[in-house]
Amino acid sequence: MAEAKIDPMHQFTVERIVPLHIGPYDISFTNSSLWLFIALALIFAFMLQGMKRQLVPGRWQVAVEGLTGFVDDMVRVNIGPEGKKFMPYIFSLFVLILTANLLGLFPLAIIPGQHQFTTTSHFSITGVLAVMSFSIVLIVGFARHGLKFFSLFVPHGTPLPMAFLIAPIEFISFMVRPFSLGLRLFVAMIAGHILMEVFGSFIVTGFNGGPLGWGVGVLSMLFIIFVTALELLVCAIQAYVFALLTTLYLNDAINLH
């Protein structure tokens, strides 16, 4: 048992590429920022290619229109006609998370010494996105309804004695939203990547470990193919859930209940 230990957490380390310091703050250009910029470049390339407004749309334009139409549908069904002005935010959120998630699955590690970095596997990124959604909900809610916004904590038609019990519960469930929103995305990404790394290490140690190990290696290989397909699904679902929950919270703020 002298083989090199495979560390499943190494893929999440943030490494400085261009060190930058301003006062006590470290604002280095890291691999996290690099992969965010790659995601941004891909989104721009994808969108601009399809925004030529041809009368007879080509394949690319149909793909872009399908994506915008999908988010537009989601916003219109869940918020109503007033949701139109939040469409750009929801769309940016959905596309950024989806692209960052999918980039994390990109098999760059076949080049020795390189590995891709999943930006959405860090709570600092997903947490900021969640706090942004939450602040927009708060700002919109207070701007539209003023102090009546607090009636969110007492559902319509609650008997007065029950209101004292329900209001604190609703308040807690409201305040926990940014955490649950950010936590869900980041943990789902981390869990999937650790799973893939652990079974990848089973393949390596299995094939080094004699005839019985080959069986383990082959089984792990089959399993990891299945897990990769599942991860593609999870990437899409997590992006969708993040955008969907943001629209639902916005709906609460705009229409109360």
Add this chain to the structure above:
Amino acid sequence: MDLSSAQVIGAGLAAIGVGAAAIGVGNVFGSFLESALRNPAAADGQQGRLFIGFAAAELLGLIAFAVAMIILYAPPSA
């Protein structure tokens, strides 16, 4: 029993919660499919609610996973 083995056992116990969340997620999709086959016309309109239920059930499993990771990778104190 030394602390590092207790850590591993604790992480394993925390992982039971992930299995419980699997039951929950299966329940969400199973019930959806069952009723979607009874009334396919209404199924498309309920997809938003399906994913809300899925997200709620999944979150609890992911919290169990986070707890397991915290226990497993926590610096052994004392």
